[in-house]
Amino acid sequence: MSKEEIFAEIYNKIEAQKGKNNFFGLELVNYKNFKVKGDIVKIESWPFTRVNPYEGVGTITFKLQQKGNLTFINCTIEPYNKYAVLFGSCLSTFFLIIFTFLILITLNKHLTKAVILIGFAWTLVYGTIYLTLRYYRSVLLQYSQTVIKDLGIKISRS
DSSP: OOHHHHHHHHHHHHHHHTTSOOTTOOSSOOGGGEEEETTEEEEEEOTTSSSOTTOOOEEEEEEEEEETTEEEEEEEEEESOHHHHHHHHHHHHHHHHHHHHHHHHHTTTOHHHHHHHHHHHHHHHHHHHHHHHHHHHHHHHHHHHHHHHHTTOOOOOO
């Protein structure tokens, strides 16, 4: 499939979905979230665009390059919004530091219990952030593969 055919297919699917209410996620790919600029197709995936609890949150970017009769697609996946992760991490760190001081003051005679509790709290908070990012990345990867299949693009890996 050439680059022009891929873009034509994307525009056709965007037009076909314009009048439809896709809130309940009845279609595999929500083309309303596609933004095409030059040779780049950007897909914004946010939780409130459709009712689908397993939909990833982030951005998928396809960069199409035509070399001869082959079209190469470079896919970049960015889970979350970078600023949301940064803000969430800063906020979590702030509350964890306060929590750490309060636990150390409260359990100053039981230092071993305090250290275990503090370690558990830090691991729980940052482990959750890490696992969430990993989960969203895998979901966005599956969604990008669904988009490729829905457009009818054949993949050959070399």
